[in-house]
Amino acid sequence: xxxxxxxxxxxxxxxxxxxxxxxxxxxxxxxxxxxxxxxxxxxxxxxxxxxxxxxxxxxxxxxxxxxxxxxxxxxxxxxxxxxxxxxxxxxxxxxxxxxxxxxxxxxxxxxxxxxxxxxxxxxxxxxxxxxxxxxxxxxxxxxxxxxxxxxxxxxxxxxxxxxxxxxxxxxxxxxxxxxxxxxxxxxxxxxxxxxxxxxxxxxxxxxxxxxxxxxxxxxxxxxxxxxxxxxxxxxxxxxxxxxxxxxxxxxxxxxxxxxxxxxxxxxxxxxxxxxxxxxxxxxxxxxxxxxxxxxxxxxxxxxxxxxxxxxxxxxxxxxxxxxxxxxxxxxxxxxxxxxxxxxxxxxxxxx
Amino acid sequence: xxxxxxxxxxxxxxxxxxxxxxxxxxxxxxxxxxxxxxxxxxxxxxxxxxxxxxxxxxxxxxxxxxxxxxxxxxxxxxxxxxxxxxxxxxxxxxxxxxxxxxxxxxxxxxxxxxxxxxxxxxxxxxxxxxxxxxxxxxxxxxxxxxxxxxxxxxxxxxxxxxxxxxxxxxxxxxxxxxxxxxxxxxxxxxxxxxxxxxxxxxxxxxxxxxxxxxxxxxxxxxxxxxxxxxxxxxxxxxxxxxxxxxxxxxxxxxxxxxxxxxxxxxxxxxxxxxxxxxxxxxxxxxxxxxxxxxxxxxxxxxxxxxxxxxxxxxxxxxxxxxxxxxxxxxxxxxxxxxxxxxxxxxxxxxx
Numbered sequence: 001x002x003x004x005x006x007x008x009x010x011x012x013x014x015x016x017x018x019x020x021x022x023x024x025x026x027x028x029x030x031x032x033x034x035x036x037x038x039x040x041x042x043x044x045x046x047x048x049x050x051x052x053x054x055x056x057x058x059x060x061x062x063x064x065x066x067x068x069x070x071x072x073x074x075x076x077x078x079x080x081x082x083x084x085x086x087x088x089x090x091x092x093x094x095x096x097x098x099x100x101x102x103x104x105x106x107x108x109x110x111x112x113x114x115x116x117x118x119x120x121x122x123x124x125x126x127x128x129x130x131x132x133x134x135x136x137x138x139x140x141x142x143x144x145x146x147x148x149x150x151x152x153x154x155x156x157x158x159x160x161x162x163x164x165x166x167x168x169x170x171x172x173x174x175x176x177x178x179x180x181x182x183x184x185x186x187x188x189x190x191x192x193x194x195x196x197x198x199x200x201x202x203x204x205x206x207x208x209x210x211x212x213x214x215x216x217x218x219x220x221x222x223x224x225x226x227x228x229x230x231x232x233x234x235x236x237x238x239x240x241x242x243x244x245x246x247x248x249x250x251x252x253x254x255x256x257x258x259x260x261x262x263x264x265x266x267x268x269x270x271x272x273x274x275x276x277x278x279x280x281x282x283x284x285x286x287x288x289x290x291x292x293x294x295x296x297x298x299x300x301x302x303x304x305x306x307x308x309x310x311x312x313x314x315x316x317x318x319x320x321x322x323x324x325x326x327x328x329x330x331x332x333x334x335x336x337x338x339x340x341x342x343x344x345x346x347x348x349x350x351x
Numbered sequence: 352x353x354x355x356x357x358x359x360x361x362x363x364x365x366x367x368x369x370x371x372x373x374x375x376x377x378x379x380x381x382x383x384x385x386x387x388x389x390x391x392x393x394x395x396x397x398x399x400x401x402x403x404x405x406x407x408x409x410x411x412x413x414x415x416x417x418x419x420x421x422x423x424x425x426x427x428x429x430x431x432x433x434x435x436x437x438x439x440x441x442x443x444x445x446x447x448x449x450x451x452x453x454x455x456x457x458x459x460x461x462x463x464x465x466x467x468x469x470x471x472x473x474x475x476x477x478x479x480x481x482x483x484x485x486x487x488x489x490x491x492x493x494x495x496x497x498x499x500x501x502x503x504x505x506x507x508x509x510x511x512x513x514x515x516x517x518x519x520x521x522x523x524x525x526x527x528x529x530x531x532x533x534x535x536x537x538x539x540x541x542x543x544x545x546x547x548x549x550x551x552x553x554x555x556x557x558x559x560x561x562x563x564x565x566x567x568x569x570x571x572x573x574x575x576x577x578x579x580x581x582x583x584x585x586x587x588x589x590x591x592x593x594x595x596x597x598x599x600x601x602x603x604x605x606x607x608x609x610x611x612x613x614x615x616x617x618x619x620x621x622x623x624x625x626x627x628x629x630x631x632x633x634x635x636x637x638x639x640x641x642x643x644x645x646x647x648x649x650x651x652x653x654x655x656x657x658x659x660x661x662x663x664x665x666x667x668x669x670x671x672x673x674x675x676x677x678x679x680x681x682x683x684x685x686x687x688x689x690x691x692x693x694x695x696x697x698x699x700x701x702x
Binding site: 002003004005006007008009012013014015016017020028031033034035036037038042043046047050051053054055056057058059060084085087088091095096097098099100116117118119144175176177201204213214215216217218227228230231234235237238239240241242243244245246247248250331 | 353354355356357358359360363364365366368369371379382384385386387388389391394397398401402404405407408409410411419435436438439442447448449450451467468469470471485526527528551552560564565566567568569578579582584586587588589590591592593594596597598599602678692
């Protein structure tokens with residue numbers, strides 16, 4: 001700790017992202033990246049743009065990208081905010097909608113960045129325990145003092161909450177914002193985007209990092225009532241006028257445009273997920289019902305932390321959380337069919 | 352204003368960046384961009400990287416880029432923080448080093464984003480008036496309560512402060528951070544980077560947007576004692592693990608590596624600036640002594656706001672600030688020789 005640090009720098013408790021190991025042979029099933037590259041049209045668009053005007057600032061309002069995202073979701077540009085990955089969009093949301101003196105609620109087991117933002121901005125929190133089957137207890141989110149945030153599907157549990165339940169949370173918090181963090185929604189049944197026209201207190205956050213294979217490009221977005229988008233824009237324009245560079249803008253635009261590629265790769269991952277679950281169960285694992293590009297599994301006779309460690313030694317990275325309620329589980333990102341076959345081959349040498 | 356906005360969203364007063372006009376014929380001398388494109392090696396590096404692993408997250412620690420910047424400045428990686436443009440680095444610096452209850456000081460005429468950050472984070476400020484010749488009054492920055500920040504060279508005045516004066520401010524604030532915002536330093540005499548080993552309270556912030564022709568790529572950095580860099584990293588890792596995408600990382604690395612191109616384009620701009628000043632003075636303008644890639648000028652018989660407006664009608668964009676102390680001045684970015692010739696030709700039709 002330094003005497004030059006602010007109170008904020010002193011009190012914050014930074015997020016620790018999943019390991020990034022650069023050895024060539026490693027099979028990376030630990031950070032929920034897409035095993036397929038982005039659409040070839042994304043690469044073309046980036047290469048073309050790289051020869052244009054990198055010496056000039058990007059559009060501060062990112063109108064084209066916002067229009068494209070809006071069109072994809074049958075919304076208008078005023079319903080769309082774009083940011084440097086959904087993490088930045090989440091951070092700006094904590095700044096724009098949550099307050100120091102009002103307790104917010106989120107599931108005790110969910111994205112571990114939420115408590116980090118809360119601590120940074122000194123926002124009081126109430127962590128709501130999951131039910132025994134790892135689902136989110138909907139009633140416990142009623143009448144929150146400062147607002148609500150939860151991932152849907154939830155992470156790392158992979159469980160999806162039906163829209164009727166989401167509606168109940170929205171109805172029970174009419175004067176508070178409800179943020180639905182849909183990082184994995186494209187691998188699930190249905191987005192809450194369809195509710196935006198009915199609920200002015202709903203903010204949906206999505207990302208290009210997972211289903212659009214663009215974790216390396218840093219583009220996320222929020223969808224909601226224009227007043228909420230304006231709140232986010234005010235924060236962004238008080239931090240950094242241009243958070244998405246020229247290459248990321250055109251890359252994201254091309255990714256949104258290539259619907260066929262998006263559908264094809266998403267369906268491929270869902271198919272791989274389904275047989276992966278069957279194979280896991282064959283080996284005695286219990287796997288939670290996944291609507292994401294990862295699975296969350298536990299084994300009656302295998303120590304989860306040990307499994308993680310032994311797999312790592314054998315160049316397969318999965319994620320293990322040393323958190324009491326889930327420290328007997330492992331989270332495995334769905335890779336290509338080939339990667340999953342190697343995973344099972346290696347797993348079988350351990351079990 | 353929305354009932355869902357936080358106090359922060361309500362109180363903030365967002366920054367308004369210079370106009371981005373996309374008509375083809377416009378000569379853009381309004382946002383201090385570099386008229387030359389980036390090094391061809393930057394474009395090559397980006398094109399190569401675009402075919403690699405955009406589906407995987409970038410390095411959260413950006414070690415390679417930090418090492419390259421450190422080597423260029425004869426520092427070590429631990430002295431370097433990188434961010435999404437120097438605006439983000441500045442925002443994180445306000446979060447990491449300034450506090451709610453301690454008044455910070457900056458020049459009343461300087462980068463207009465400083466009061467925006469201060470308002471966002473509720474940091475009390477004292478704006479120090481410039482002297483009659485538009486220089487910064489060094490003594491007025493002694494014994495600040497909460498820290499000091501100023502651009503060097505200052506913007507929009509373009510005036511450089513000698514390192515002896517910078518040292519005096521550092522000496523007179525031993526327990527407070529002094530942030531020297533060097534966005535334009537590569538067009539000036541000497542950076543304060545050489546003082547980092549002597550002053551643990553010095554943070555120098557630079558950008559790739561100006562001298563490295565990469566405004567479109569969003570990369571800025573801070574240089575200072577490892578404790579200060581750690582403070583910034585704590586804030587960043589509490590906001591967004593990966594603020595610089597894969598393409599921007601390799602582009603910035605290539606830009607730092609191509610020293611010849613950097614020297615060549617920087618010298619070209621300085622030469623153009625020098626004859627531009629002579630031409631302005633020939634036409635009756637008073638031009639402040641510039642050590643930047645722009646000039647700040649006033650004319651005894653020409654209204655600055657009108658000059659800006661008439662030039663804009665004729666497809667030449669310059670910057671005009673409607674701020675009492677400087678509302679008789681115009682700021683003109685140094686373009687290519689050809690752009691400046693067109694500028695003068697157009698100017699002569701007005702004068």
